[in-house]
Amino acid sequence: MSFGQLPYDLAHLFGGAVLLLSFVLLYQRRISAVINAFATQGALLALAAAWQGYVQGAMGLYVTAAIAFGAKAVLIPLALHRLVRRFNLQRGVDPALGIGASMIAGVAFAGFALLVVLPATAGQRALAREDLALALSVVLLGGLMMITRRNLISQVIGLLSLENGLILAAVGVAGMPLVMELSTAALVLMLAVIAGVFALQMGESFQSLDTESLDTHRGEGE
Amino acid sequence: MSILTGLVTQLLHLALILALAPVLTGCVRWLKARLMGRRGPHPLQPWRDLLKLVKKRPVLAENASIISRAAPYVAVGVALLAAALVPSFARGMLLAPFADLLLIAGLLALGRFAMALAGMDVGTSFGGLGATREMAFAALAEPALVLAALIFAILAGTTHLDVIIGIFQEGALGLRVSLGFAAVALLAVAVAENARIPVDNPATHLELTMVHEAMILEASGRHLALWDFQASFRLTLWLALLAAVFLPFGMAAPGAGPVAWVLGLGVFIAKMAALAFALAVFESAIAKMRLFRVPEFLGAALLLGLLGAVFLFVSTGLS
Amino acid sequence: MMPLPWIMVFFPWVGSLVLLALPRLRVAAAVNIGCAAVSFGLALGLFTLPHGEQGWTRIDALNLPFVLLASFVALTTSIFSAATLAAEGFDHWRIRAYHGAFQVFLGAQYLALLSDNLGVLWVAIEIATLASVLMVAVHRTPAAMEAAWKFFILCGFGIALALFGTILLYSAAQTLLDAETGLSWVALKRVAAQCDADTLNLAFVFLLVGFGTKAGLVPLHSWLPDAHAEGPVTISAVLSGLLLNAAMLAILRAKAIVGAHPDTLSVGPLLMALGLASVLLAALALWRRRDARRFFGWSSIEHMGIAALAFGIGGAAATLAGLLHMIGHSLVKSAIFFGIGRAAQQKGSQKLADISGLVASDPSLGWGLALAIGAIAGLPPFLLFASEYAVLNAAMAAQPWLAVVLALGLVVAMTALIHTLQALCFGEATPDVAPGGSTLAVLVPLWLHLAVALLLGLAMPALFSSFLKAAAGMIG
DSSP states (O other), X not given: OOTTOHHHHHHHHHHHHHHHHHHHHHHOOBHXXXXXXXXXXXXXXXXXXXXHHHHHTOHHHHHHHHHHIIIIIIIHHHHHHHHHHHHTOOSBOOBSSOHHHHHHHHHHHHHHHHHHHHHHTTXXXXXXXXXXXHHHHHHHHHHHHHHHBOBHHHHHHHHHHHHHXXXXXXXXXXXXXXXXXXXXXXXXXXXXXXXXXXHHHHHHHHSSOBTHHHHTTSTTOO | OHHHHHHHHHHHHHHHHHHHHHHHHHXXXXXXXXXXXXXOOOTTHHHHHHHHHHTSXXXXXXXXXXXXXXXXXXXXXXXXXXXXXXXXXXXXXXXXGGOBHHHHHHHHHHHHHHHHHHHHHSOOHHHHHHHHHHHHHHHHHHHHHHHHHHHHHHHHSSOBHHHHHHHHXXXXXXXXXXXXXXXXXXXXXXXXXXXXXXXXXXXXXXXGGOSHHHHTTTOOHHHHHHHHHHHXXXXXXXXXXXXXXXXXXXXXXXXXXXXXXXXXXXXXXXXXXXXXXXXXXXXXXXXXXXXXXXXXXXXXXXXXXHHHHHHHHHHXXXX | OOOHHHHHHHHHHHHHHHHHTOOOHHHHXXXXXXXXXXXXXXXXXXXXXXXXXXXXXXXXXXXXXXXXXXXXXXXXXXXXXXXHGGGGOOOHHHHHHHHHHHHHHHHHHHHHHHBOBHHHXXXXXXXXXXXXXXXXXXXXXXXXXXXXXXXXXHHHHHHHHHHHHHHHHHHHHGGXXXXXXXXXXXXXXXXXXXXXXXXXXXXXHHHHHHHHHHHTOTTSOTHHHHHHHSSOHHHHHHIIIIIHHHHHHHHXXXXXXXXXXXXXXOSHHHHHHHHHHHHHHHHHHHTTOOBHHHHHHHHHHHHHHHHHHHHHHOSHHHHHHHHHHHXXXXXXXXXXXXXXXXHHHHHTOOBGGGOOOHHHHOHHHHHHHHHHHHHHTTOTTSHHHHHHHHHHHHHHHHOHHHHHHHHHHHHHHHHHHHHHHHHHHSSSOOOOSSOSOOXXXXXXXXXXXXXXXXXXXXXXXXXXXXXXXXXXXXXX
């Protein structure tokens, strides 16, 4: 499978664009920019899924693309924007690790993902391997975002962008059963709903969405 | 025969660059004005300004040294040479064997060096301020450029610009993720090198926001004309580089006839116009970044370049 | 006619829909118990069916005992919940949410145990996690929110890694399977020997890390103590008794697939390392806890570590010991949480310092709790003693130093548990906030669990033991 063929290159390019947006997510300083970047990542993921549906001829992937677009590019960002406005949140993202250090860690994780996946999947098509490596990078970067952000909304977006990586991996593997993708997409919605419930409760109890305030209640809670 | 065509294309290219550079700056300025709802100066206005300035005698400070007198000539010479190396409408020009990406990066660095020295020469605070800021940005932008060159080199097997363009033109490589990362990195570097928003505002004269302007604050007359020429050459150089590498179609192959040159010229003008429009839209749409964020911006570009290089390295190494 | 396993999965979910509509506590609790009783009956009915697949579910020797166990624990927990929920003081929204989440969790639990398709297994565990997160957060105190948020984030991350492992597993076998059998466990096990060994290795690592987070293996365990400490006591009982088992079984199924390929790296040392680390860390941590429920949460980590160690050692005897240990742990740990929950209600606080002299103030509860803590510490003649002894034997046969370290960990934990037993049950009684002993609805589940654990320890029914031996053989 050479790299000169358009269908596979485009799939690759979409994956790379999703990874690029993961970096953009790490880079932003303002909450609304983070939410918008997440919405863009969702739209790109929907494009990638739709393209894979076209290339593999699987109708189910179009459904996945529609769900990804509807949920991650429209509904969830809208809900998050409303949440920010409602609690009149401080508009800055408070990183626990500096932006520069986060980016360096991000590149390290992406490199690590490459080095882990590519040799281990040596028996497969080159395209599938690179897609899996890209997807794992997106997953790890989402995890990095969860770890290095103190704001609850940023943590939720980190978790959701991690799920984006998983969906990217699932659509890249040809012939993945539809029930998997549909249920993954549905579970993402449930995750978002639960996170939203949390945010509402937390905002009411604490008047802020900074998870630092939760830290004092950790452990034995002295 | 090929040397003759090479010479002819090189001379035509030089003439094109000389004529086009200030017009390009004028066009970008005019487009920005129109997008902001103003009438804007005529696209040929920079030529009129330059011709006016060239006739005037430069006024130098009492303690200005030979650097203030020589730096504008060095900078404009270097910029023109670098612009001459980047092909516009035809490949295989006379100087093509010297057109190496790393050489171009070095020439740009030399020009920047001359500008920084000129800014610091007289000892004013603004000059020093501009010079330090410019050098700080360059410390991150240059590695990003070199990493992008590395990506091209891994893909094409050489940093020779003509060969890279030739290979990209064939289309055998197709679209690749690393090229996408390299494109983003190069765009960020181009913005930084040309002192465009969001890194630096080319129209500002407020002390706190100046970077490029601060270094040439003392220049006047002929010297100022040369500095403006130099900025135009750099802009043309960068846009031509981006067009040649990422939009390589339409360029005449080495040794082709005048018909191909005319075609290449038409395509080149179209590409420049499109890129100028894109630049104008981009500059009008976003605000200038706070100064301490520029290292983050350029650092991100550097890391993207690094990521693209790592990606390419690992995947070509394993397959 | 829908196959019985499917009914088993969907019935609790239908029940949860009904429960969401019931605002009155007594009615809802009664319906809850009814649903759990029907599920228990269905689980018994599963034993009459032949082993094999029914679409995306599967009945085999590995999951039947655990399904029965799960439905039994669910039944007793629902009885206990009916008795103690009134003291929580929920409004009608919380009552609906609590009961609805309870049955959703149970349905997901049965699905996770019965599923043949690995993707459906993953979905089921995720649903169960989300339901339990909701239940942990139901109190809305800051501590509850912190525990629930940590649970949510950590398990979200873990479950995502598990999904990546599932995808990798599928991509390894993709060319050898068709879309129909896709992620079927039995089909994957059949073709595993022809798959690429490196991909299988990588997939197993992800699956171990992902599901290991859910099972509470060190180093991804930090959600477990806090989640056990917050929320109603019933959530602690079902988390320890059910969810940890489901996650561990998922790891075992993955191990079976990867083990079918002769060239893959032997996963035993990985499991052993994680298990041993869990045992040691938990044994040390037990000494420093001051909150009763958190204390027993750490004890769950320790026991899951012992089970993981047993599975890591491998071989029929050790695997059998591990399975027995999981069953015994579920029974006894739920009994403990029943006892502690009632005691905390009586004394008005969860702190170990505030609960004391239970034997004096409420003898039936006190003695029950004392026996239960003794059982979890591994004292004979309960089931846990037999399984721990078997694990030590297997460890001694495999690597003698392993047995020494394990024994050390077990002894440290046992002394901590005995110490707590003395503090909780004997000694001078602390004042009661809600005096008046425990009703039958609290005591019967507690003693019933103890009785079953005793029975299984002394004289396991032949049917049960034959199942477990077959299961051990299946995992290999």
